[in-house]
Amino acid sequence: MEGQLALSEDILMKIEKPERYIGHEVNSVVKDKDKIRVRFAMCFPDVYEIGMSHLGIQILYDMFNSMEDVWCERVYSPWIDLDAVMRSEKIPLFALESQDPVKDFDFLGITIQYEMCYTNILQVLDLSQIPLLAKERGEDCPIVIGGGPCVYNPEPLADFFDIFYIGEGETQYRNLITLYEHCKEEQTGREEFLRRAAKLPGMYVPRFYAVEYNEDGTIHSFTPVEDGIPATVRKEIVTDVTDTYYPMKPVVPFIKVTQDRVVLEIQRGCIRGCRFCQAGQLYRPVRERDVETLKKYAMEMLKNTGHEEISLSSLSSSDYSKLPELIDFLIEECGRQHINISLPSLRIDAFSLDVMSKVQDVKKSSLTFAPEAGSQRLRNVINKGLTEEAILRGSALAFEGGWTRVKLYFMLGLPTETEEDIRGIAELSNKIAAVFFETVPKEKRVNGKVQIVASTSFFVPKPFTPFQWAKQCTKEEFLDKAYQTRTAISEQLNQKSIKYNWHEADASVMEGVLARGDRRLGEVIRRVYEKGSFYDAWGEYYHNDRWLETIAECGLSGDFYTHRERPVDEILPWDFIDCGITKEFLVREWEKAKREEVSDNCKQKCQGCGAAQFGCGICFEPKPETP
Template sequence: MSELALSDEILMGIEKPARYIGNEVNMVRKNPNDVDIRFCMCFPDVYEIGMSHLGIQILYDTFNRRDDVYCERVYSPWPDLDRVMRDKNIPLFSLETQSPVKDFDFLGITLQYEMCYTNILQVLDLSGIPIYAKDRTLDDPIVVGGGPCSYNPEPIADFFDVFYIGEGETRYDDVFECYKAMKDDGSSRVDILHAISKIPGMYVPSMYEVSYNEDGTLASFEPIHEDVPRTVTKEVVMDFNDVHYPEKPLVPFIQVTQDRVTLEIMRGCIRGCRFCQAGMIYRPTRQKDVNLIKDYAVKMIRSTGHEEISLSSLSSSDYECLKEFTYFLIEEMGNQHVNISLPSLRIDAFSLDVMKKVQDIKKSSLTFAPEAGTQRLRDVINKGLTEEVILNGAMQAFHGGWNKVKFYFMLGLPTETMEDAEGIPALCERVAEAYYDIPKDQRNGKISITASSSFFVPKPFTPFQWAAMLDPDTYIERAHHVKDTFRQQLNAKSLKYTYHESYVSVLEGVFARGDRKLSKVIYDAYKSGCIFDAWTDFFDNDKWMAAFEKNGIDKEFYTTRERNEDELFPWDFIDIGVTKRFLLSEWKQAKKGVVTPNCREKCSGCGAAKFGGGVCFERGK
């Protein structure tokens, strides 16, 4: 029996001990003494969530291809184990070798959502690594952040040594070489970080100084050394067909959130919805060669034994060879009893045909994400979906036997009025009416429509980065009004409406566009007991409010304040290719309700073409 970090008594006393023992199929084994660099990759949430994340699987595979690097994993211990570890002073350990995280050269933390920030502090704390980067020594790992939230890393800048801005596949080799050369040559920690800060894509917060205006907005953001770059350009994979992809992903023992093969077919999105950060930061849109992904699909099913394969992209319908690939999968996977799951498909004749083949109509539902209730507001957010398209798609589906529909909306979008809010129940009602217009013998019983709305959070690097977030009371009022309006519809019995609570969204709103002043708040919230904030059972709003109060931080400064066009943002030092000028013109177009065509219809000159590839050059321009 291999040595485990936790004793039998502990493992038998906690929920799901399998979260902490490693040993999964396709786990990489190396002798840590045989490598130069030990890298611990962390998803700061529970194992089942972290193991479902594609990005870590890609980097785990990429790093471990190097003979001089051993990449292991760690996830947040669930509160039951967290308590035991604190009680007994057990240091946090990696799954592969069950050895202390503190002994690693690097601790890489993926930042997928703002509500994981206290879990980052939990991981550092349990590892025995000083929470603030300034307190660390050469004995501590270099703590690197990456992922979507690193596009505004400022609220957590004080906790990290380095942020990797952009796509992880491209630049780690340079970081490893730099570290390898310096780790034993007498260089100080500061020297190493200084050297890393000169590698493209790397942001070392301690190499920059910020100052604020009297009103709290950012006055300046400057490197402290001349040789540290003023702007950090995001890293982006431009040869999307010649980049590592894990052919043998890890297969967990216990059921995880995404218990299937995930195959990335495309990165980026041509649509340009104005609320969507992913749609901007992953530009330009790049597709994988269809023959390449066919090959991956077969290999990955073979190497994992998974019974389901799922496609990953922001908008699968925009993948140009989707038809060819989907029919290939149906043919190939059907024989092997592998299910196919196709998220984010536009409802049309093709997708309905596919859904009919791969799903049980009785159990499956149609999903639409109009995001806003009226055409006016959909134009504001640049969501191309029209009511006509929704009704046409729905009618085709109803004739095909479907009778369940799901709608996703947002409330609190810029320029939203009561009329827009009332448009949500009105749209659902019209879909229900259209259903009942079908003669009884041609439809499949009663229709069931479920609509839900979330509280819109303006994000950096979107045209709405200047926008005010709605205040939570008005949001709740509006949600109540929508709910009441639903009850007044003719087909109210077929309609169901739910809305998200406001507290978590407000915090997301603060951190999404926050600055370095917020690190104290996160620290104090953590110290008062906040962890697993993304989990309703553990989220404690009062503790958070107390932490804001204690530090004299006004949440509204970050949320409900509309920004001036010339305001310097904490994330402006990052260059994502898409220019601030383009985002500003989109913000102005939004306020006028003017739509912008998608990247394939017409190039709008967003700036992402500077990377020299992807959709920007698809037509051989």
């Protein structure tokens, strides 16, 4: 059986976790190479344990492999140790199932989930021995196609990709593959295939667009360079999320991965419209999966994988209309089969506390609230519906039920934030601790105390949110805010019950540069990679100085992308994408934010965001009568 693996015995025995690279997992798909026409390598550009935990890849893997003419295999970033070996021994990066080099595939699909993986994309291309720049790729190179949330501003990566697929993958891949097969038969060549692909819905082929800049660095124009290439690319979505692909037999890794369980996606989209949240805007409109189908899927997937745990996945899961029914079903079925239920974060109320007490050990688990901002004023700015009253009421209920740990998530650096808002973080934490001491009589206190953990992350404005025009804080401002938070917490009466965590600020600033960057940043990413950076998402491998120095070398300024409020009439690098919600809506929300006005959610009252154009989901469900 030796010789079936791309890596030799000597290599596999000296690297960490060889299981990452040998394939052979339960439910991985192996096809006869002679009976298929298209080979697709699907890559998550991070280490195996992270990549294997991603639901989107499992869905697409299942979808592609359900096509008779396609064999889809998986690729992940080799870890630092193997990376060095592959470079020194010139071993080409390979796909797990066949162990064949990626460079021999027809497509290399890369999911782009977060900005700090951009250098890993170059690592994957480089190790695959595929030219980094799309324009330097020959006829024999795979078509490199990107998808995922970051392609809603693909411009910093435009140089490295042949195609970006904007939106949900379930809808257009069949058409793209068929087009590819035709072009191969007709021998049209790579360029012509890409030209035709650019005319398919959802496909953005960067080489057919030109950008011109103003003297101040802003974009002057962004236009197709040929007739027939569409000026805007509209996102693709699945209109019926029940009648579509879902992997009944997800691949089961040998090693423990981050998400070592069955994942049931209950809905797509979110009704809430929090103004900082990109996912909440990108995945509109909300589309629920049929609850009976979900029950069937859950049982089927548990049987096919043998996993001992199941989790529900979606944004704001509490808003799924059939949640109690689904959870009751799972508690009963899973209890019988000794399967754990891992709950998504739920709005804390009598229902969720009841459910939590059934599936978790109350003494060991904690409650989670994400107020995101410390004061009601700032929560109105960001349109986060959670009120202090609701948090305190939920906490009291939970403390009565025996919980003693509370986790709170906040953001620092939100637009309009003042010192008072920051102090609100400390005060809210303090009030929750006070509720504990008021609610739980002394003799009933476990270890006599309550533990509040307040965590802050730094706010990074993202494309297609009402805050896409906002000014981001500098590193110094971020850190100053974290110190203010720490000081304010230390001044609270119950400060001994409150623990405060905050993140590094460096990477948040760089994430901001890349998130709202333009094509000129491609040069920066390439140079940073060539200087040795990858795994930037892993703190210990992130070299901030290298990024700063390279941005300067390329004659650019980080502050231009982050520390500047953009006027609403500026051409943004991602304006050519139609993500389904209108700019008018985003401008309206941006203005309401500044006026500290909240907007109703999609279940209460339609805000006219534009997502109704897709003709599906919540946009077409009856609204309650307005009183």
